[in-house]
Amino acid sequence: MPTVHFTDAAGAVRDVQGNPGDSVMETAVRNGVPGIVAECGGSLSCATCHVFVREDCLAQLPPMEDMEDEMLYGTAVDREDNSRLSCQLRLTDELELFVTTPETQV
Amino acid sequence: MGAHTAEQPAPVTDLSVPTRTGLLIIGASQSGVQLAVSLRALGFDEHITLLGDEDHRPYQRPALSKEFLQGTVESESLIFRSNEYWAEHNVDLVKGEYIVRIDKEADGSGVAHSSSGKQFPFKRLALTVGARARKLEIEGGDLDGVLYLRNADDALALKARVGDAQDVVVIGGGFIGLEAASSLQKMGKNVTVLEFGPRLVGRAVGEETAEYFLQAHRSRGLDIRLNTSARRFTGADGGTSVAAVELQDGTVLPAQIVLVGIGVIPNTQLAEQLGLTVDNGIVVDRFALASDGTTVAIGDCANMPNPVPGSEPGERIRLESVNNAIEHAKVAAYSLTGRREEYAGIPWFWSNQADLKLQIAGLCNGYDRTVLRRDEERGKFSVLYYRQGQVIAADCVNAPLDFMAVKNALAKGQNIPADAAADPATPLKTITTDS
Helix, strand or coil, rough: CCCEECCCCCCCCCEEECCCCCEEEHHHHCCCCCCCCCCCCCCCCCCCEEECHHHHHHCCCCCCCCHHHHCCCCCCCCCCCCCEEECCCCCCCCCCEEEEECCCCC | CCCCCCCCCCCCCCCCCCEEEEEEEECHHHHHHHHHHHHHHCCCCEEEECCCCCCCCCCCCHHCCCCCHHHHHHHHHCCCCCHHHHHHHHHHCCCHHHHHEEEEECCCCEEECCCCCCEEEEHHHHHHHHEEECCCCCCCCECCCECCCHHHHHHHHHHHCCCCCCCCECCCCHHHHCCCCCHHHHHCCCCEEECCCCCCCCCCCHHHHHHHHHHHHHHHCCCCCCCCCCCEEEEEHHHHEEEEEECCCEEECCCCCEECCCCCCCHHHHHHHHHCCCCEEEEEEECEEEEECCCEEEEEEEEEEEECCCCCCCCCCCCHHHHCCCCCHHHHHHHHHCCCCCCCCCEEEEEEECCCCEEEEEEECCCCCEEEEEEEECCCEEEEECCCCCEEEEECCHHHHHHHHHHHHHCCCCCCCCCHHHHCCCCCCHHHHCC
């Protein structure tokens, strides 16, 4: 079962098991992980599901499309090289992903 | 009610009556869900009942006219929170109960009665009752296949008919109509959109954006007819299913599905029954409190003081959007926990139609100048709205950088000088000024 380890800006860790096919954002929201707002529900319209992906996990993820790239310039906490929008990250069978949520999303 | 004495038999416990809840939230959609979530985040520790009249767990609506209709997302992924979440947070989810009457005391407590005869006592009440689709009252309006799109059952009904249909007529060129029309066209249907007014999307966007969408949709093959309305719907050979739409000018369009999207009406029946002030929605103050001073009302059903900085004193507004449902719920959550916090943030909206991603920041009411930014090659289009030299809103199509720049500038009380903004090659972020 895929697992996502969410670390918040203060360092608290929460491990959430998800279903293959769901996005990291959906997994977070359904379980009430603070730090992911996701106003637009995953339609790439709001940039409030921003996460920083641990460097060694980046290669497992799908490449970024232009729209995600542009939306990332509007995040509440400035983007970094390891920034992604978690609505665009789908869980796969054996995925184990480590992400940090920013201090604020709005 | 007399006191029970030892001689009297113990009263029979009615198991259909739930225990008294601290807060009863009527309406389990975006604003109701957010209210419960925000209250828990603020440390509100009273029991919460989140009650909805649908037989579904609370879900997100925007995808219904787009991804859900097209089958690219499963219904499960629209669910807001897992059952475990609600259980862990001491929130009772009640599905399929329609509240018909509320008895309320001056202190804010009371009992809500459902159509099935159940009672829901509460100490405090929140109305997050939303809005319902405006019905088109013309001949044939009750034929099978004349559909609306407001909730999951509507979407399921539409989805169930799509397979057999070749021709679809969409009545109303607003967001819902255009989103559904684009989806249905993508699914291979022959779609015609009838708009009663002279342009698309009514007052939600400015003239330039409406015109842009008209051209963009027409160039993608959508048949859009402005200044046109339906006279009646007819069935085939006296059948009960819709077969055609007859226009005012006598034109007859075949249609196995008619989808009506002509706006919504706020649900104010309960508020009226409670004696609350109602005027295009339930009238609330800056803290989301209704006229009785105890009931909160938020989201699509509420008419509130315009929260946008710089708006006219006394100006009121009712907003229909996800963003408003969320922000207004936060205001109400503060009120219910004894704090007084006003609406923060700039209203924003989105609408995805085919490959057109519209994002709107702010409200364009009262603008005196527009600045157009258009990059034909990359299919980007933005309109910035100004009032007395100050940017107040923007409509952005496939231009998230412009959208984000304007939204952020508005939130920080900054300006984007109009003359400099006119060059579409200039990133707005680089010319934003402290005004």
